[in-house]
Amino acid sequence: MDKLTITSWPDWKDYTSFNQEQIGAIDLFNIEVPKEYAKIWKDVSMAVQIKKARTHKLSKDKMLECFKQLIKRPYFLTLLAEEYNCKNIAEVGTAEGLQFYSFAHYLQGKSGHIWSCDLRDVRNKTYTEKYARNSTFCLGGSKRLSEVIDEKIDLFYIDASHQKGAVLDDVKNLLNQQSENPVWIFDDFDERFGCYEDIRSLCEKNKNFMVYRVGDAASGNPNHQVVIFGRILL
Numbered sequence: 001m002d003k004l005t006i007t008s009w010p011d012w013k014d015y016t017s018f019n020q021e022q023i024g025a026i027d028l029f030n031i032e033v034p035k036e037y038a039k040i041w042k043d044v045s046m047a048v049q050i051k052k053a054r055t056h057k058l059s060k061d062k063m064l065e066c067f068k069q070l071i072k073r074p075y076f077l078t079l080l081a082e083e084y085n086c087k088n089i090a091e092v093g094t095a096e097g098l099q100f101y102s103f104a105h106y107l108q109g110k111s112g113h114i115w116s117c118d119l120r121d122v123r124n125k126t127y128t129e130k131y132a133r134n135s136t137f138c139l140g141g142s143k144r145l146s147e148v149i150d151e152k153i154d155l156f157y158i159d160a161s162h163q164k165g166a167v168l169d170d171v172k173n174l175l176n177q178q179s180e181n182p183v184w185i186f187d188d189f190d191e192r193f194g195c196y197e198d199i200r201s202l203c204e205k206n207k208n209f210m211v212y213r214v215g216d217a218a219s220g221n222p223n224h225q226v227v228i229f230g231r232i233l234l
């Protein structure tokens with residue numbers, strides 16, 4: 001299938017109130033990932049995902065099936081950024097830098113920047129130089145990140161602590177960095193995580209959101225994300 005724009009995806013629906021049955025299933029299988037993004041995934045994430053799959057005793061076939069989808073998520077988020085014309089991006093939870101570098105790659109040749117924070121620096125160092133011009137890593141949590149960011153943010157990607165209350169803290173810490181019409185993306189909107197209730201309460205309050213399945217994690221469990229459009233109110 002040719003490269004799709006997000007609005008053309010049949011399962012991409014607008015949900016104005018929360019209803020578990022309405023959860024969409026974006027067909028990530030049909031996205032073709034450009035080779036530069038696939039390379040970032042292989043260099044930065046593949047070893048980590050193999051380790052996870054082994055820990056969860058996934059069969060080789062199941063693992064490869066998961067990987068076919070996992071490799072698409074970082075690029076998918078750059079499509080989303082493009083669709084909503086997002087230039088400045090903030091991420092909470094950098095880890096090895098898979099999404100961080102994918103966003104930095106998307107921003108090459110654009111005027112934007114990505115800021116990302118983590119409590120530990122475990123970034124894959126292969127790409128730090130390559131994207132030094134348009135990316136900033138900050139050691140610390142979202143409060144520290146908010147002090148470092150010096151622009152209004154168009155896209156927030158919240159993917160750090162899963163403990164109950166942590167996502168609400170991250171949002172609270174970054175509220176003042178919102179641009180006029182930002183996009184907020186929350187990973188791991190699944191009942192097994194402590195952040196589920198936080199994200200759900202944000203959806204209920206802010207109404208203009210979408211929930212979609214991005215495939216299975218390397219643990220073999222399904223993984224959902226939420227996008228909330230516009231400035232968040234707590």
Ligand SMILES: C[S@@+](CC[C@H](N)C(=O)[O-])C[C@H]1O[C@@H](n2cnc3c(N)ncnc32)[C@H](O)[C@@H]1O
Pocket residue numbers: 091092093094095096097098099100117118119120140141142159160161162166
């Ligand atoms: C799931 S990983 C992030 C993956 C990354 N966003 C990506 O897509 O490539 C979660 C990361 O959040 C970090 N983390 C946990 N609690 C945090 C906090 N309170 N503030 C910032 N980072 C935190 C962890 O150290 C871990 O590296």
